Amino acid sequence: MEKTVVVVGVDDSERSFYALEWTLDHLFLTVLEKCPFKLVVVHAKPASTTAIRQDLKRMAAKVLEKAKGFCEAKLVNDAAFEVMEGNARYVPCEAVENHQASVLVVGSHGYGALKRTVLGSVSDYCAHHAHCSVMIVKKPKNKH
Amino acid sequence: MKVLVAIDESEESFYALQWAVDDLLSYSPAAEENAIAAVTLLHVYPPFQPFIYPSGPGMHLVYATPVVIHSVNKAQREKAASILSRALTICTEKNVKAETLIMEGDAKDKICEMADELQVDLVVMGSRGHGAIKRAWLGSVSSYCVHNLHCNILVVKLPLGEGKPTGSK
Numbered sequence: 024m025e026k027t028v029v030v031v032g033v034d035d036s037e038r039s040f041y042a043l044e045w046t047l048d049h050l051f052l053t054v055l056e057k058c059p060f061k062l063v064v065v066h067a068k069p070a071s072t073t074a075i076r077q078d079l080k081r082m083a084a085k086v087l088e089k090a091k092g093f094c095e096a097k098l099v100n101d102a103a104f105e106v107m108e109g110n111a112r113y114v115p116c117e118a119v120e121n122h123q124a125s126v127l128v129v130g131s132h133g134y135g136a137l138k139r140t141v142l143g144s145v146s147d148y149c150a151h152h153a154h155c156s157v158m159i160v161k162k163p164k165n166k167h
Numbered sequence: 168m169k170v171l172v173a174i175d176e177s178e179e180s181f182y183a184l185q186w187a188v189d190d191l192l193s194y195s196p197a198a199e200e201n202a203i204a205a206v207t208l209l210h211v212y213p214p215f216q217p218f219i220y221p222s223g224p225g226m227h228l229v230y231a232t233p234v235v236i237h238s239v240n241k242a243q244r245e246k247a248a249s250i251l252s253r254a255l256t257i258c259t260e261k262n263v264k265a266e267t268l269i270m271e272g273d274a275k276d277k278i279c280e281m282a283d284e285l286q287v288d289l290v291v292m293g294s295r296g297h298g299a300i301k302r303a304w305l306g307s308v309s310s311y312c313v314h315n316l317h318c319n320i321l322v323v324k325l326p327l328g329e330g331k332p333t334g335s336k
Contacts, residue, residue, distance in 0.1 A: 027190055045319065049168055049288075059190070125190070126321075131313075150313050151294075156186065156323040158289075159313055 026061040028124040032115040032149070033066050035086050042130035042160035043090060047097040062102035063122050064090045067114035112148040119153050128158045169287040171207045173278050173308075174254045176246070179293030183323035184208070184254055187291045188261045206265040208254045209281055210247050211274040215239050244269070275311040282316055291321045 031046050033039040043064065050060050068083045083106045094102045103122075107114045119127050131146045150157045172187060174180045217231045231239075251267040258265035270277045282290050294309045309322050 144314075147310065147313055150309065150322050154324070155326075156183075156321060158319060158321040160319045161317060163317065 027059055027126065028061045028063060028122045029126045029128060030063045030065055030115060030118045030122060030124040031128040032111070032118075032130075032145075033064055033086055033090050034111060035082060036130065038130035038160075038162050040089065040093065040130075041162045042128055043093055044097075045160045046128045046158075047094065047099060051097060051099050058099075062094065062099060063118065063124065064094070064102055064104045065115060065118040066090075066104075066106045067111040068106050068108045069110065070108050112145050112152075115145075115149050116153045119155050124155050126156050126158060127153045128160060131159050131161045168289060169205050169207070169285065171209055171278070171282050171285060171287040171290045172254070173274070173290065173292040173312075174208055174210045174250055175274070176250055177293060179323075179325055181254070181257070181293070182325055183291055183293035183321075184257055186323050187321070188258055188263050206258060206263055207281075207285060207287070208251055208258070208265055208267045209270065209278065210251050210254075210268070211270045211272060211277040212243050212247050213273070214271050215243065243271075275308045275315075278308070278312055279315050282318055287318055289319045289321060290316055291323060294322045294324050 029046065029050060031043050033043055046062070051058055051062065064087065066083050066086050068079050071079055087104045087106065091102075091104060094100070105118065107118060109117070115127055115129060118124070127149060129146050129149050131144075146157075146159045150159060170187070172180075172184050174184060215236065217236045218228045247269045251269065255265055255267055268281065270281070278290065278292070281287075290312060292309055292312065309320075313320055313322065
């Protein structure tokens with residue numbers, strides 16, 4: 024049976040890991056035996072000069088290690104992990120194309136309207152430009 | 168997991184519902200009493216402005232008569248009911264428990280309001296795939312909801328090549 028590919032975008036923020044955890048809990052834990060989803064975790068590494076490249080590489084590796092840990096803790100062992108160089112907005116959309124994903128999951132920065140206008144919103148960009156369904160996971164203010 | 172699915176008469180929102188039901192909700196473990204999700208189908212219809220702006224110079228607002236208002240309201244309610252019954256059928260076909268809700272008002276406000284009130288975990292909606300410019304002028308329910316909902320949101324798009332293309336650059 025062809026699996027539905029789910030791409031989750033992660034960076035080093037707690038919100039994006041919350042998004043990964045939510046996805047694992049709700050899409051993957053519910054059907055252990057015949058899981059219809061294939062998970063791809065993508066981290067966007069900003070394009071950089073050689074000076075800080077090492078640092079960024081290290082951070083990317085840490086992020087993916089943490090993501091791997093999360094997945095294995097939830098018994099998802101066949102997830103794919105990728106680092107793609109580029110802007111955080113474009114990378115998830117590109118990953119969707121590469122993997123022919125049906126769902127893209129991203130966390131949300133929870134910026135207010137002003138910050139969002141100035142800084143732009145990755146989740147908004149993805150919601151409108153990804154060629155698949157997009158799930159935006161928000162971390163609740165008071166975790167119950 | 169409590170899910171709210173926003174339905175209107177567009178093909179996109181029905182596709183969103185079908186997709187959600189097929190891919191997300193029909194995989195409940197066999198013996199589980201409380202299924203994966205409790206689904207609320209929400210349909211919001213715009214309020215009927217009971218006045219008519221006649222064209223022509225120096226004309227005043229004309230208020231529609233109660234008969235007209237009544238029949239328009241009735242037609243709106245009937246339309247809402249038929250939309251929701253179609254949506255409910257999609258759910259029951261896949262053994263997904265769902266209940267329906269009809270509201271009058273601005274779709275994006277009402278969706279956010281109900282999502283908060285019902286304390287849902289996820290809102291599912293279709294996206295009309297307007298381009299950036301159309302979205303700025305016409306407004307976008309999904310854009311508004313993406314920013315203002317306090318819970319997760321899933322925006323489902325028609326696959327490329329089927330119906331309208333998804334957002335353009």
